[in-house]
Amino acid sequence: MPTGVALRDPRRQLFAAAERVLLRAGPNALTSRAVTDEAGCAKGVLHRHFADFDDFLAALVLDRVARLDGQATALRAAADTGRGTVVGNLADALTDLFESVAVAVVGLVVSRDGLRARLRRTRPTGVPLLTDAADMLAAYLTAERDRGRLGPDADIPTLAPTLVGAAHLLFADRESAPPAPAEVRKVIAAVVAPVLTPVARDDFPV
Template sequence: MSPRGVAIPDLRERLFAAAERVVARDGAAGLTSRAVTAEADCAKGVLHTHFAGLDEFVAELVLDRFARGARRAEGLGALVGRGTVAGNLQEVADALLDSLPPAVARLAMTRAVAAMHTQEGIRSGAPAFDAIQGSVTAYLEAEQLAGRVAAGTDVGTIALALVGTVHHLLMTRVPAGDEDGDRPRGGSGASTARLVSVLLGAEPGTGA
């Protein structure tokens, strides 16, 4: 265990990664501050030293993963003219779906205080799905100028449809082994692959 009073490098990410492991192993009910710090091999009080409570911690975890997704979407700009348009979009969609375990996403929705903190963070400018949509739109506009997306294609609507679908799947997937309901289960990449094909495949010259 890390000694008391010694700074822990990358503490936030260490705690976030530990929380994801706890949820993956024990389910949402197993996520407690003590379980997280034990998994992270930290002193018991570390989480409450840096976060107001478990709800704020869950919200910050979700916001951190949204920001990671936004950074991944920004990387689309470096892919203009490379690979295929559909393939590049699919890689980003898959990365977004992998950015947050289904059980953690459900926690952020079902814990009212965590949901409130998450929304407050987004309203305050934390990068989330609006930023991701903007990056996808900018990428498609650049590919349109390069001739790989047909002139006249409504790239803004394509970006909205893709990001909206990813958001829906990310926030409604049922974790593996959860028998509750008929919502989409993990491994939803096939759904986004079909969507990308529909959005781009109907347009000539997409490079898909």
């Protein structure tokens, strides 16, 4: 007797199921059986689309990384048009990132040796997602510097990962509600205040 149900878009539905398990029970609960049970399909469905479970997890991580493209485009448009404030745009981007399943995905990468080894084949340095988020912010900060809202001496290679690390600490390992928007903005303002030009300071006093 066949088990489970047919999936219309197996990869996407398996990814969504894995994310639900991650958010509900954490990285240690993420097994192939947990994913297929959550998706309501037979275990063999996962193995028809992926070489093994680490291959599936690597694809899950890279799928989440790919979703940053939309955020990167929105941030660049904000810089190009002068929309919003530097602090506000950064706060919105980092909140969108870390209020999602991204914190759990980072925990997954850190906790599984096999997954890290699989990802190292194509990404030899950095922590996937965190490194990509830093690259996204660096591109945005560079555009703001070119526009004149950041000073010409702004150390963007240092600022971008500092912002990601600070935001990650705010959102990670919380059993309570996520940080308030004002708390996120306060931390970001403290990081970028030294490089904001007068016009940007007028937009957001720090």
